[in-house]
Amino acid sequence: xxxxxxxxxxxxxxxxxxxxxxxxxxxxxxxxxxxxxxxxxxxxxxxxxxxxxxxxxxxxxxxxxxxxxxxxxxxxxxxxxxxxxxxxxxxxxxxxxxxxxxxxxxxxxxxxxxxxxxxxxxxxxxxxxxxxxxxxxxxxxxxxxxxxxxxxxxxxxxxxxxxxxxxxxxxxxxxxxxxxxxxxxxxxxxxxxxxxxxxxxxxxxxxxxxxxxxxxxxxxxxxxxxxxxxxxxxxxxxxxxxx
Amino acid sequence: xxxxxxxxxxxxxxxxxxxxxxxxxxxxxxxxxxxxxxxxxxxxxxxxxxxxxxxxxxxxxxxxxxxxxxxxxxxxxxxxxxxxxxxxxxxxxxxxxxxxxxxxxxxxxxxxxxxxxxxxxxxxxxxxxxxxxxxxxxxxxxxxxxxxxxxxxxxxxxxxxxxxxxxxxxxxxxxxxxxxxxxxxxxxxxxxxxxxxxxxxxxxxxxxxxxxxxxxxxxxxxxxxxxxxxxxxxxxxxxxxxxxxxxxxxxxxxxxxxxxxxxxxxxxxxxxxxxxxxxxxxxxxxxxxxxxxxxxxxxxxxxxx
Numbered sequence: 001x002x003x004x005x006x007x008x009x010x011x012x013x014x015x016x017x018x019x020x021x022x023x024x025x026x027x028x029x030x031x032x033x034x035x036x037x038x039x040x041x042x043x044x045x046x047x048x049x050x051x052x053x054x055x056x057x058x059x060x061x062x063x064x065x066x067x068x069x070x071x072x073x074x075x076x077x078x079x080x081x082x083x084x085x086x087x088x089x090x091x092x093x094x095x096x097x098x099x100x101x102x103x104x105x106x107x108x109x110x111x112x113x114x115x116x117x118x119x120x121x122x123x124x125x126x127x128x129x130x131x132x133x134x135x136x137x138x139x140x141x142x143x144x145x146x147x148x149x150x151x152x153x154x155x156x157x158x159x160x161x162x163x164x165x166x167x168x169x170x171x172x173x174x175x176x177x178x179x180x181x182x183x184x185x186x187x188x189x190x191x192x193x194x195x196x197x198x199x200x201x202x203x204x205x206x207x208x209x210x211x212x213x214x215x216x217x218x219x220x221x222x223x224x225x226x227x228x229x230x231x232x233x234x235x236x237x238x239x240x241x242x243x
Numbered sequence: 244x245x246x247x248x249x250x251x252x253x254x255x256x257x258x259x260x261x262x263x264x265x266x267x268x269x270x271x272x273x274x275x276x277x278x279x280x281x282x283x284x285x286x287x288x289x290x291x292x293x294x295x296x297x298x299x300x301x302x303x304x305x306x307x308x309x310x311x312x313x314x315x316x317x318x319x320x321x322x323x324x325x326x327x328x329x330x331x332x333x334x335x336x337x338x339x340x341x342x343x344x345x346x347x348x349x350x351x352x353x354x355x356x357x358x359x360x361x362x363x364x365x366x367x368x369x370x371x372x373x374x375x376x377x378x379x380x381x382x383x384x385x386x387x388x389x390x391x392x393x394x395x396x397x398x399x400x401x402x403x404x405x406x407x408x409x410x411x412x413x414x415x416x417x418x419x420x421x422x423x424x425x426x427x428x429x430x431x432x433x434x435x436x437x438x439x440x441x442x443x444x445x446x447x448x449x450x451x452x453x454x455x456x457x458x459x460x461x462x463x464x465x466x467x468x469x470x471x472x473x474x475x476x477x478x479x480x481x482x483x484x485x486x487x488x489x490x491x492x493x494x495x496x497x498x499x500x501x502x503x504x505x506x507x508x509x510x511x512x513x514x515x516x517x518x519x520x521x522x523x524x525x526x527x528x529x530x531x532x533x534x535x536x537x538x539x540x541x542x543x544x545x546x547x548x
Contacts, residue, residue, distance in 0.1 A: 053526055073529040089527040092459075092487070093545035096378065102541065103531045148531065 001026040002050065002156055002188055007043060020045045024059070024210045031203035033180050033190045036226070044086060045193045047158050051077040051083040052189075063156070080187075082152045086160035088145040091132045093186030096144055099132055103148035107159075114148040119180070121173040138165040143215045146177065157186035163195050175201065199223055244270060247375070248314050251341030255371045256310040265297040266308040267294055269322075271315045283307055283334075293323035293355075296336070300329030300361065307336045311354065316346020316380045321353045330361040331392075339371035342382040342408075349385040358388070360423075363395040370400070374407025381409040383411050388415045392423035399426045399444060404439065405547065419480075421449035429458040430547045433494070440509065441538035442471040447509070456484040462494035470498045476509025486515040489546060492537075541547035 007024040010017045021042045035043050048054040050061065052073040057151055060205055061069045068076055091099070100113040114124030130136065132144065142165050149157050175197060181189055182201075199205060205207040205222040207215040215222055244252070244371055248270060252258045258266075261276075265283035268275040279285050280304040308382060311326065326336065344350045360366050363481045374382035384404075392398055396419075419423050425445060431509035433439050434547060454474060462468050474482035486498040520542050528538035 053530075066369045072532045073526060074532060077532040085523075091524060091542065093548045094541065095545075098541075098545060102528065102533065105532060136355055152531065188305050198405070223407055241357065 001030070001062075001064060001193070002026075003060075003062040003176070003191075004046075004050075005062070007046075007049060007056045007061065007076040009042075009049060009054065009056045019050075021049070021056070024211075026215060027212060028188050028190060028204075029131060030188055032178070032201060033188060033204045033206060034199050034202040035190060035192045035206045036194060036199060037208040037214070042162055042211045043208050045194055046208060047083065047190070048154070049079055050158060054081075059148060060088065066225045069135050080154040081152045082149045082158065084145045084149045084157075084159040084162060086192075088141040089132075090134055090136075090141070095129055097128045099148055102153045102165065103151040105152070108151075113151075116150050118142065119150060119177055120144070120147045120160070121170045139170070140167055143170065145231050150175075150181065152169055152184055155188065157181065157185070157189050159189075159191045159193075161192050161194075163193060171195075171197075179202070179238065182224060189190055196227070199226070244275065245314070246313055247343045248312050249304050250291065250499075250529055251314070251343055251373065251375065252310055252439045254373045254375075255312070255341045256308050256309065256337050257340030258308060258458075262308050262474070264306050264308070265296075266310075268297075268308075269311045270314055272318055272320050280305065282304035285309075288323065288325065292321070293325070293326065293327045297327045297415045298329055298332050298334055301546070302329065303333040305334050307334065307452070309336070309338045309351055311338075311340045311442065312342070313340070313350050314343040314376075316344050316350055317348030318380055319351040319353075320347065323355045323357070323532070326356065326358045326366075326386040327365050328358065328360050328366055330364060332361065332364040332366070334347040335367040336364075337369045339369075339373075340366070340386075341373045341375070342384070344374070344376040344380045344382045345378040345504055347379045349381045349383060351381075351385070353385040353387075356389070357490045358390045358392075358398065360390070360392040360396040362393045362519070364393075365397045366399070366401045368398065370402045372402075372408055372411070374409070376407075380397055382407060385412045386414075390415070390425065392417070392419045392425060392448065396420070397424045397426075398426075398526045403426045403430045403547075405430070406434065408433075408437065408439070410438045413439070415441075415443045417444070417454070418446045419449055419452035419454065421451060423452045425451055425454040425456075427456040427458075429452075429460075430454075431458065431460040431468065432463070432543075433460075433468055434463040435466060436464070437466040438468075439466070440471070443484070444473045444490045445482065446475045446477060447482055448477050448479075450478050451480065453481040454483070458486045459488070459546060460486070460496070461489045461491065461547060462496050463491045465493050467495040468497070470496070470515075471501075473501045473503070474511055474513075476502070476504045476506055476511050478506050479508040480506070482509070482511040484513045488517040489538075489543065490517055491521055496546075
């Protein structure tokens with residue numbers, strides 16, 4: 001179980017300090033958790049704090065009861081936290097096979113690496129020896145990024161907007177990938193997303209807005225409220241257009 | 244040959260035991276062994292300061308190894324090797340130099356390689372430079388490559404200097420005829436207080452000739468590198484030169500690309516980029532469980548692969 005206690009983070013901007021996260025308290029059990037909420041609400045910051053990329057000014061992070069607040073990115077990765085970036089990183093010279101091998105923590109065969117690529121909808125043979133560089137499209141990189149998390153197979157898998165930049169056809173497969181992860185891997189799968197179809201497969205939904213957890217609960221409880229709100233927002237917009 | 248020499252030979256030429264096909268192994272300033280084939284002749288030059296490698300026209304699929312090793316501290320040498328590649332050939336030439344210096348004096352190999360690539364011939368030239376040994380004596384290499392490519396010829400040059408060379412000045416001059424192509428991939432890594440200079444001058448003289456000169460380098464510790472690349476477009480032609488360098492620690496890197504168009508239809512591009520390893524690259528690999536040093540190694544090794 002992943003637990004955040006009183007986590008706060010502020011960053012400097014032109015106008016001085018800006019509070020990004022205010023006193024976040026969360027318990028994330030095993031299962032499928034979707035974090036959603038408006039842009040700029042602090043979701044990505046929250047994910048980076050869990051992965052150890054950003055250090056909060058105050059608060060505690062616990063993984064299965066162990067305080068990991070002061071552990072490095074590497075130490076957290078070794079304890080079983082994986083993170084798929086919203087904007088995947090490019091590497092000159094490192095191939096897709098290299099990256100998946102590094103992710104799995106051992107030299108894996110081409111066949112095994114291909115299996116992960118196939119799961120994310122890439123024709124493996126076309127990609128396995130390609131460099132993870134600017135020659136790959138944004139959507140291809142996103143899928144390779146997801147494959148690296150699959151290859152790690154850890155107890156906490158974090159995905160920051162995995163659907164962004166992925167075409168509709170692949171999106172269907174992506175949902176299947178997450179469902180399969182859910183069934184085979186266990187652990188906590190935490191996805192930051194705005195997509196209704198990803199929200200639809202969540203066990204738990206957390207809404208982060210203005211740096212706080214504004215709502216938290218089972219999908220059945222939260223989703224109707226969120227969608228209702230979206231409906232109201234749409235009606236307001238339509239009304240404005242009609243005027 | 245002793246173990247160190249055999250090890251060097253493996254590092255620079257992938258040779259274990261006796262290679263097949265044509266080869267000429269030079270060790271400590273003298274011929275160690277040589278083999279020729281029906282199509283590939285290797286012989287001393289008449290002035291005695293090097294060898295000639297003569298490849299008969301239409302030779303296809305053959306490989307020539309001409310490695311040089313030096314394990315004697317204080318040995319310096321200058322050799323001139325000429326490669327005459329006949330029309331319509333398709334061959335691979337593997338050269339390279341390994342210096343193992345345990346002593347206190349400078350060991351140096353200066354090689355001047357001249358290539359005459361015949362009409363419509365295809366040549367792949369691979370050159371690897373390595374230095375080993377913990378002596379105080381410098382391990383230096385100064386290769387000069389002079390390339391002439393006749394009409395329709397194609398030459399690909401892959402040069403690698405990964406470690407252990409204190410000082411190198413690498414000069415490559417090329418002249419291309421009609422429809423000729425030159426592709427260069429240089430990989431270079433310097434560490435400690437090493438110095439490496441590389442200087443390309445390519446003359447695109449022939450109609451529709453083209454050149455692509457790409458250098459990737461990593462400079463670590465207190466080392467310095469200077470990359471010079473000149474492409475002269477003297478006809479309808481395409482030229483591209485690219486230097487991509489990773490700088491680390493207290494190293495220095497200069498890149499000076501120069502392109503000159505002397506013809507209205509010359510199309511020339513230069514690119515040069517120097518920078519440290521991107522923080523997000525390190526972070527990504529750390530989220531996969533690598534520590535910072537391991538992540539750095541993976542990035543550097545990949546970059547120079």
